[in-house]
Amino acid sequence: RSGEMAKSTQLIDNEVFRAYATYAAIVLLKMMLMSLVTAYFRITRKAFVNPEDVASFGKGESAKKFLRTDADVERVRRIHLNDLENIVPFVGIGLLYALSGPDLSTALLHFRIFAGARIVHTLAYLIPLPQPGRGLSWAVGYAVTISMAYKVLKTA
Amino acid sequence: RSGEMAKSTQLIDNEVFRAYATYAAIVLLKMMLMSLVTAYFRITRKAFVNPEDVASFGKGESAKKFLRTDADVERVRRIHLNDLENIVPFVGIGLLYALSGPDLSTALLHFRIFAGARIVHTLAYLIPLPQPGRGLSWAVGYAVTISMAYKVLKTA
Amino acid sequence: RSGEMAKSTQLIDNEVFRAYATYAAIVLLKMMLMSLVTAYFRITRKAFVNPEDVASFGKGESAKKFLRTDADVERVRRIHLNDLENIVPFVGIGLLYALSGPDLSTALLHFRIFAGARIVHTLAYLIPLPQPGRGLSWAVGYAVTISMAYKVLKTA
Numbered sequence: 366r367s368g369e370m371a372k373s374t375q376l377i378d379n380e381v382f383r384a385y386a387t388y389a390a391i392v393l394l395k396m397m398l399m400s401l402v403t404a405y406f407r408i409t410r411k412a413f414v415n416p417e418d419v420a421s422f423g424k425g426e427s428a429k430k431f432l433r434t435d436a437d438v439e440r441v442r443r444i445h446l447n448d449l450e451n452i453v454p455f456v457g458i459g460l461l462y463a464l465s466g467p468d469l470s471t472a473l474l475h476f477r478i479f480a481g482a483r484i485v486h487t488l489a490y491l492i493p494l495p496q497p498g499r500g501l502s503w504a505v506g507y508a509v510t511i512s513m514a515y516k517v518l519k520t521a
Numbered sequence: 522r523s524g525e526m527a528k529s530t531q532l533i534d535n536e537v538f539r540a541y542a543t544y545a546a547i548v549l550l551k552m553m554l555m556s557l558v559t560a561y562f563r564i565t566r567k568a569f570v571n572p573e574d575v576a577s578f579g580k581g582e583s584a585k586k587f588l589r590t591d592a593d594v595e596r597v598r599r600i601h602l603n604d605l606e607n608i609v610p611f612v613g614i615g616l617l618y619a620l621s622g623p624d625l626s627t628a629l630l631h632f633r634i635f636a637g638a639r640i641v642h643t644l645a646y647l648i649p650l651p652q653p654g655r656g657l658s659w660a661v662g663y664a665v666t667i668s669m670a671y672k673v674l675k676t677a
Numbered sequence: 678r679s680g681e682m683a684k685s686t687q688l689i690d691n692e693v694f695r696a697y698a699t700y701a702a703i704v705l706l707k708m709m710l711m712s713l714v715t716a717y718f719r720i721t722r723k724a725f726v727n728p729e730d731v732a733s734f735g736k737g738e739s740a741k742k743f744l745r746t747d748a749d750v751e752r753v754r755r756i757h758l759n760d761l762e763n764i765v766p767f768v769g770i771g772l773l774y775a776l777s778g779p780d781l782s783t784a785l786l787h788f789r790i791f792a793g794a795r796i797v798h799t800l801a802y803l804i805p806l807p808q809p810g811r812g813l814s815w816a817v818g819y820a821v822t823i824s825m826a827y828k829v830l831k832t833a
């Protein structure tokens with residue numbers, strides 16, 4: 366068992382990989398949070414999409430009126446999709462980057478700026494802040510991922 | 522070559538990682554299955570979205586009537602998107618969890634409950650089952666991923 | 678530090694993993710490119726979705742007319758979503774496949790065909806080419822991922 370443990374904790378013993386694990390978990394949890402925010406807005410705005418979700422509101426027309434789109438729900442769904450489009454590349458490329466032997470301080474800089482940028486992006490989208498607030502926070506996260514991809518392709 | 526093989530099979534020799542590989546592949550294949558189900562409903566319901574996809578049905582108005590949305594197609598697309606929103610965090614966080622040195626039995630419990638919950642979720646969405654069937658199966662998968670993330674952040 | 682480096686570059690020293698890292702980075706960058714193409718079409722077609730994005734075009738009705746959908750923008754968004762649905766399984770299953778000890782030549786064949794198929798898929802969707810151009814390129818990428826999943830499940 367101890368041999369197995371040793372093998373399994375090899376990567377997690379590496380400081381850069383441990384930093385990656387922390388920040389990848391944080392941004393994935395942030396992305397997952399959007400599911401709860403969507404559910405919150407669907408319930409408070411009474412805006413659903415599946416007939417079976419409004420069955421408890423009564424039968425026929427009285428329930429059907431809750432099968433509608435709501436501007437706030439759609440906004441949260443766009444944040445969630447934008448997270449998928451940007452956090453998925455970060456998690457994938459970030460893993461390869463963490464294994465490409467970067468300096469710990471350089472890696473931490475990449476991971477922290479990305480995580481910060483995505484949290485700012487979510488707030489800028491949700492409040493919403495005037496542009497280019499959201500646009501800039503998106504671009505910062507995008508640039509960090511490109512920078513990591515460049516290091517991966519140079520190493521591999 | 523044997524040295525290379527040894528290195529490459531290091532992780533796959535670890536029992537927890539092998540369990541992760543099995544269940545990650547299963548849920549990703551389940552997610553990929555939604556593409557085929559979407560194609561099946563698009564073809565049987567004759568509901569397409571791209572003009573070039575209906576060109577074989579004839580020219581002009583006779584083909585354009587198949588450029589429409591269909592309730593069943595949209596339902597399958599929502600399942601697919603929900604899979605992306607939930608299976609992506611499982612695959613990402615699950616990898617870090619598998620490398621954080623959990624007990625094999627605890628890890629198997631997490632992986633099996635998640636895979637089971639997502640299969641139930643798909644069936645509950647597709648049939649559809651009355652709520653809270655789909656909601657509960659979603660929540661179980663969500664809770665498993667949060668539990669793995671907690672272990673990852675505690676270890677890293 | 679050298680011990681740390683040694684550990685961190687272990688996987689990246691493996692030829693199959695290095696090939697995986699290269700092609701995973703390429704297809705993830707290709708997916709990220711869709712964000713820029715969407716932004717390009719939104720700006721040139723003046724078709725936006727968030728009120729704060731059109732605030733610089735003036736106040737009231739003069740700006741609201743740019744809150745609209747555009748066929749080209751929607752097409753690019755469908756390519757992006759299709760990338761998420763197909764490149765995510767490739768990156769996840771491909772990692773497990775790379776760690777399952779395949780021959781370098783077999784692995785390169787899988788990675789190169791997938792990357793080529795997804796680039797053809799994007800071009801076929803964007804131009805658009807007549808069907809079954811896009812359908813076939815999608816099916817080739819799908820089959821490659823299934824083939825890698827089969828190897829992973831057989832090994833694990």
